[in-house]
Amino acid sequence: MVSNRFIITAIGVDKVGIVAGITQKMADYNVGIIDISQTIMEDMFTMIMLAGVEEDNFDLSSFQKAMSETGKMLDLDIRVQNEDTFRFMHRI
Amino acid sequence: MKILSVSCTGYEVFLMRVHPKEILETIKMVSNENLDIRTVTMGISLRDCCNPDIDAFNNNIYEKMTTHAQDLVSTAEEMQSLYGIPVINKRLSVTPISIVAESCGEDDLTSVAETLDRVAKDVDVDFIGGFSALVHKGMTRGDAALINSIPKSLSGTKKVCSSVNVATTKAGINMDAVAQMGHIIKKTADMSKDDGGIGCAKLVVFANAPEDNPFMAGAFHGVGEPEVSINVGVSGPGVVNSAVRALNDPSLGDISESIKKTSFKITRMGEVIGKEVAKRLGAQFGVLDLSLAPTPAVGDSVAAILEAMGLESCGTHGTTAALALLNDAVKKGGSMASSSVGGLSGAFIPVSEDADMIRAVQRGSLSLDKLEAMTSVCSVGLDMIAVPGETSASTISAIIADEMAIGMINRKTTAVRLIPVPGKDIGDVVEYGGLLGTAPVMAVNNFSSEQFILRGGRIPAPIQALTN
Numbered sequence: 001m002v003s004n005r006f007i008i009t010a011i012g013v014d015k016v017g018i019v020a021g022i023t024q025k026m027a028d029y030n031v032g033i034i035d036i037s038q039t040i041m042e043d044m045f046t047m048i049m050l051a052g053v054e055e056d057n058f059d060l061s062s063f064q065k066a067m068s069e070t071g072k073m074l075d076l077d078i079r080v081q082n083e084d085t086f087r088f089m090h091r092i
Numbered sequence: 093m094k095i096l097s098v099s100c101t102g103y104e105v106f107l108m109r110v111h112p113k114e115i116l117e118t119i120k121m122v123s124n125e126n127l128d129i130r131t132v133t134m135g136i137s138l139r140d141c142c143n144p145d146i147d148a149f150n151n152n153i154y155e156k157m158t159t160h161a162q163d164l165v166s167t168a169e170e171m172q173s174l175y176g177i178p179v180i181n182k183r184l185s186v187t188p189i190s191i192v193a194e195s196c197g198e199d200d201l202t203s204v205a206e207t208l209d210r211v212a213k214d215v216d217v218d219f220i221g222g223f224s225a226l227v228h229k230g231m232t233r234g235d236a237a238l239i240n241s242i243p244k245s246l247s248g249t250k251k252v253c254s255s256v257n258v259a260t261t262k263a264g265i266n267m268d269a270v271a272q273m274g275h276i277i278k279k280t281a282d283m284s285k286d287d288g289g290i291g292c293a294k295l296v297v298f299a300n301a302p303e304d305n306p307f308m309a310g311a312f313h314g315v316g317e318p319e320v321s322i323n324v325g326v327s328g329p330g331v332v333n334s335a336v337r338a339l340n341d342p343s344l345g346d347i348s349e350s351i352k353k354t355s356f357k358i359t360r361m362g363e364v365i366g367k368e369v370a371k372r373l374g375a376q377f378g379v380l381d382l383s384l385a386p387t388p389a390v391g392d393s394v395a396a397i398l399e400a401m402g403l404e405s406c407g408t409h410g411t412t413a414a415l416a417l418l419n420d421a422v423k424k425g426g427s428m429a430s431s432s433v434g435g436l437s438g439a440f441i442p443v444s445e446d447a448d449m450i451r452a453v454q455r456g457s458l459s460l461d462k463l464e465a466m467t468s469v470c471s472v473g474l475d476m477i478a479v480p481g482e483t484s485a486s487t488i489s490a491i492i493a494d495e496m497a498i499g500m501i502n503r504k505t506t507a508v509r510l511i512p513v514p515g516k517d518i519g520d521v522v523e524y525g526g527l528l529g530t531a532p533v534m535a536v537n538n539f540s541s542e543q544f545i546l547r548g549g550r551i552p553a554p555i556q557a558l559t560n
Contacts, residue, residue: 002174002368007110009119037112048112061173079119081176083110088364089357090114 005034005052005083006060008067012076014045022078025070026051029063045076050083118361122177125330126392129362130385131181132168132369133221133306135313135321135378136160138187146196150207153192157184157208160320160375161215167372171365179365184212185311185323186222194234201237205245205252212251219294221311223254226301229263229550239269242276246291247283253309259299259496261503265551270496273297274489274545278512281481285514288522288531292511293476297492299499299506304379305435310472310507321378322370323435326362328354329384330392332422336400347401348421355382355425363430381435382426383471384418386446388529394418394439395448395458406449407458415439416469436505438471444524444531445476453532460491460534468498473506478522478531481514488512490541493551501554 010022023033035050064080071078121127141152165182172179186192186208193201201223208220223245225235242254256273259265277297281289296310303314306323313321335354336347359382370377386393395406398414419438426433441463443449452458460477467473473495479488492508499506513522513533520533 007115009115011116011119039112041113041116046112046116048115050109064173077123079176082174084364085175085177085361086110086115086118088360089118090110 003083003087004054004058005050006031006080007083007086008049008051008078008080010047010071010076010078011044012074014040015074018045018047018074018076021070021074022047022049022067025066029066030055031063121328121331125328125334126387126389127328127331127358128178128180129324129365130327131183131306131308131325132164132179132366133183133185133311133323133325134161134164134373134375135185135304135317135323137313137317137319138192139315142192142195144195144197146193146198146203149193149196150203153186153204154207154211157186157211158215161211161217163373165216167369171369175361175365177361177365181218182216183306183308183311184215184217184220185306185313186220187313187315188222188224188226190225190232190235190238191315193238194232199237199240201241202244202248205241205249208252209249217251219251219253219308221253221255221308222313223252224256224312226257227269228257228260228266230266231269239272239276242295243279243283243291246280246294253294253311255296255298255301255310255312257298257301258492259500261300261500262553262557264553264557265299265493265496265500267493267545267551268548270493271486271489271545271548273492274485274487277488277510278485281512281514288516288524289481289511289513290524290528293509293524293528295509297508299496300504302435302505306379306381307383307385307436309509317378318376320375322366322373322375323378323381324362324366324369325381325383325385325435326358327383327385328358329386329394329397330389331358332384332418333391333393333397333400336397344401344417348417351418351421352425355422356429358382359426359429359433363432366432377432379434380426380430380432382422382433382437383435384422384439386440386442386449387527388445388447390447393446393448394441395446395452399448405455405457406452407462411462412465412469415441415466419470436471440472440475441466441470442476442509443534444478444529445527446529450530450532453534460536464494464498467495467506468502471505473499474508474510476509476511476528476531478511478513478516478533479536480517480533481512482517483512483536484542486540486542486545487536489545491536493545497551500551501556503556
């Protein structure tokens, strides 16, 4: 069973409005925030968010497209990946 | 508004699941270190397609393959999007054509290769493997027809790959087939001479060929395989290279440990994707093949890993030992991470596809003889090596025979993918483009092996075969 939770990562130069821009777009797609953390790693602003969707037939690809457009506007590299990618790689 | 720090109640729960550092590690593997699912390969049995009429046979295989594979590419792309890991190639492998086309009674099987090429185009896959014959102990009429059709088939098609298994540990080496393959390779190069003999890049001669390998050019769907299977090839020399280089003055034990852990992580990721692809396509999940397959991208190199261990240039003394350490650590990490590890699983050393390997050849540290030694401790064999166009068929056969002997005695898969490039000589460079890369033409030994090859017959199965 594929998880319905996603890890959203945004990496780039820190500036005002990053979280606002991203969460607004998430709200548009009815994607909820389960957890959020941000940090500076190797001089880069890094935001990691655990997000969840309720619907069974969530349109992931259009959400990914919208997020990468948001990323372009904010000059960030934004990725949306299923949490299983990380869970399987780092946890037994 | 600028958020300076965020703390949610669920934060610790999140941390317990996966640490942000680990998330970033994964992202770095993909964005900076070329981690990818190198291939999702669907194996399709063609055993129920046999027909005495070759046109009917071609229709049968076209229908069956396009039906099963129609959603392969879109499903693989969905997986890429879902998990955020690139899936580079989508491929098909089929039952060795020599077996399923035998009842047609035809001597020319080029039309079958053309049908496979049409399937590849219509379902948009990158390659189809299985224009193959298994002749380690002898040849049937169908095997002979297939082998004789190789030069024309590979020069006339774009996406069809061919392999011939000429040796096993249990059967020994079929030296008649080895002798014939020298001529077939020469002819294949000659028929694709306008493209640097590229036909030979799609032709592999094997000892102990695995029946479920997802990598090309040697993939085929063995006779013991299910109706439809999904085999996945995961790669990541760049990831291992970075992991080794990040260590601070490590001992060789530390290096091995680090490679093992990295392989473990890569394999886990491959397994989750492979199983999901298989489930969505209604196919059986076959094997996960963790093979460090280099690409021409900077740092995505097996030679670079060996050099990171402390060798000045790949091919110098110590290279075989370093490669043995690497190959073993990759296998150990992979085998702990998944119960489905199979295929070739280890390190590949295709010269033309590995930028640091090419550099090593050009500065004179890596020779054909050293590559042969290296193949005794890593997966597969003499791979994507260009030799002078003037190299005789018997010398090519003798190179194959040496490599087959290594596989036979060590109970492992070995393979030869040599390109005698028409009109080129030592020091010339041939550009193949894409993943096939750039091949420097390497020197072969100029003393003759002709008489040895002409003797023919079989090299008997070794004492290692008597295990029952």
